[in-house]
Amino acid sequence: MLDFAEPSGTQTIDPRNIDECTDAELDALQFGVIGVDPDGEILRYNLFESRLARLDRNQVVGRNFFLEIAPCTRTEAFEGRFRAFVARGGVDVDGVSRSERFDFVFDFRFGAQDVGVELVRAGSTDRYYLLINRRKVAGPRPNIPEAQLAAAQSALAPAESSEGVRRDTMERRFVDAPASLLAALRATCDRLAPESWQLFSLEWGTQWGRRIAVDLEGDALERRGQSLRDLPMREVATMVAAYFADRGWGAPTFELSDSGAGLVSVEILRSATAEAAPKRRTAQRPDADLACHLIAGALGSVLTSVAGRRLAAREVACVCGGAPRCTVVIVGHERRELVDAALRSGARGLAPIRAALIGAER
Amino acid sequence: MTTNTGVVPSSVRAAGLREVVRGASAETLDRPAGAYLASLRWDGIARNPDTLSAGDFLARL
Numbered sequence: 368m369l370d371f372a373e374p375s376g377t378q379t380i381d382p383r384n385i386d387e388c389t390d391a392e393l394d395a396l397q398f399g400v401i402g403v404d405p406d407g408e409i410l411r412y413n414l415f416e417s418r419l420a421r422l423d424r425n426q427v428v429g430r431n432f433f434l435e436i437a438p439c440t441r442t443e444a445f446e447g448r449f450r451a452f453v454a455r456g457g458v459d460v461d462g463v464s465r466s467e468r469f470d471f472v473f474d475f476r477f478g479a480q481d482v483g484v485e486l487v488r489a490g491s492t493d494r495y496y497l498l499i500n501r502r503k504v505a506g507p508r509p510n511i512p513e514a515q516l517a518a519a520q521s522a523l524a525p526a527e528s529s530e531g532v533r534r535d536t537m538e539r540r541f542v543d544a545p546a547s548l549l550a551a552l553r554a555t556c557d558r559l560a561p562e563s564w565q566l567f568s569l570e571w572g573t574q575w576g577r578r579i580a581v582d583l584e585g586d587a588l589e590r591r592g593q594s595l596r597d598l599p600m601r602e603v604a605t606m607v608a609a610y611f612a613d614r615g616w617g618a619p620t621f622e623l624s625d626s627g628a629g630l631v632s633v634e635i636l637r638s639a640t641a642e643a644a645p646k647r648r649t650a651q652r653p654d655a656d657l658a659c660h661l662i663a664g665a666l667g668s669v670l671t672s673v674a675g676r677r678l679a680a681r682e683v684a685c686v687c688g689g690a691p692r693c694t695v696v697i698v699g700h701e702r703r704e705l706v707d708a709a710l711r712s713g714a715r716g717l718a719p720i721r722a723a724l725i726g727a728e729r
Numbered sequence: 730m731t732t733n734t735g736v737v738p739s740s741v742r743a744a745g746l747r748e749v750v751r752g753a754s755a756e757t758l759d760r761p762a763g764a765y766l767a768s769l770r771w772d773g774i775a776r777n778p779d780t781l782s783a784g785d786f787l788a789r790l
Binding site for chain 2: 608678
């Protein structure tokens with residue numbers, strides 16, 4: 368039976384409490400987070416920082432930030448300020464604030480990044496955080512000595528291609544998985560979690576979507592010099608659709624004609640999860656006609672990130688159940704239960720879901 | 730360099746898609762995505778007729 372409990376939602380972070388965040392929470396943030404000890408040894412490194420610095424955190428954690436990762440910071444303006452901040456016990460130069468802000472330019476081989484940095488001490492611990500907000504991303508600055516450039520991934524792990532590690536053009540590690548892996552995962556879910564796999568898939572998609580949003584934000588900053596939120600809706604829809612299509616998940620099309628009523632739908636052509644699903648619906652498993660919860664959760668998360676508002680996504684029709692297209696609806700989080708109730712009552716397709724949403728508001 | 734493969738940032742290969750968005754005017758699609766999405770009535774149109782705008786009220790007749 369379709370019964371979606373609560374997938375995890377959006378959260379806001381108080382920098383002073385950043386040490387309490389889980390790694391997953393740090394990975395959903397759209398600014399860089401580097402946790403270090405008083406000597407600069409890296410303890411934590413979030414996804415956004417990894418994406419924009421093009422460094423894999425597995426090679427970064429445990430190394431010294433100033434000496435091994437970002438020699439460009441070995442200046443009074445950065446390392447000197449950090450050392451003084453630590454010596455003062457994690458307060459600013461006036462002894463008032465538990466954080467200190469300054470501007471800096473990171474020099475990577477692939478470009479220079481104009482950033483705002485906030486130093487924060489994690490409570491009364493010996494852990495400090497560098498919060499890094501990218502303001503401008505540009506090409507490499509001329510005449511920067513080689514020794515001052517930030518480390519490259521290929522230098523941190525020079526032999527990894529022979530160790531079974533593959534990276535894309537942004538140095539992100541990827542796994543080239545066949546669609547049969549999805550079929551195997553679905554079969555596993557059907558066998559071990561027949562009552563909860565939809566929620567599992569939706570939550571997995573939600574978590575994945577937060578990371579996609581970080582990737583897309585990096586793309587937007589690097590290629591357009593703007594945040595994703597500031598790009599035209601047409602361009603953002605294209606970037607999101609291409610993200611899925613380029614990776615073989617199917618081709619999404621955003622339908623905005625109901626947006627005035629707070630409903631966005633997305634049709635997915637040739638969904639990989641739908642085509643990996645068994646084509647059957649039984650009396651015992653009436654919800655087996657919907658299979659794209661993973662993609663739905665991811666789309667919902669990406670739009671949540673762009674909208675700055677918590678949204679919910681549900682698949683309402685799927686080719687694995689005989690529908691001509693897989694269709695996902697995206698609504699405000701507070702209206703998700705209306706969609707879930709309609710799905711539980713057997714409604715399928717956009718029209719009955721739209722009617723359920725609007726009828727409930729009359 | 731270990732960089733390899735044909736996996737590229739999304740914005741590069743988008744031209745290969747047939748259609749990515751429907752049901753909105755060119756003017757709407759030119760709006761900043763964050764502002765546009767934030768402006769939608771995600772929580773639905775008010776249920777209480779006393780709180781409906783004139784436009785929403787007429788649209789519901």
